[in-house]
Amino acid sequence: MNTHSSNTTENHKRTMAYRDRLHTQGVKRVEVRIPAQDVPLVHNIAGILRTGGDEAATLREQIQQATGEGVDTTGKDLIAFLRNSGLSDLNLERDKSTGRTITFE
Secondary structure, three states, rough: OHHHHHHHHHHHHHHHHHHHHHHHHHOOOOOOOOOOOHHHHHHHHHHHHHHHEEEEHHHHHHHHHHHOOOOOOOHHHHHHHHHOOOOOOOOOOOOOOOOOOOOOO
């Protein structure tokens, strides 16, 4: 048997075993593109989330709030946002007329 082929097969087996362990642990590997200056930050965030516990839960909540992920919004939330924003002076009443006449040319 070819040595190169044997090494490739062994590497493949190790890789598959590693991926199976990650899957069993509920861990996913992700690749992202970010500015080089943010690499240490993203590594630190990933480390905290991977470790779990209270610190991870707090960080997860802060990130979700910052990104709007996992936030269910309702019409009441939209109204509250508009009232608290600089847009509160807008007239948002609906035109209740029955229609208008249009012509086709």
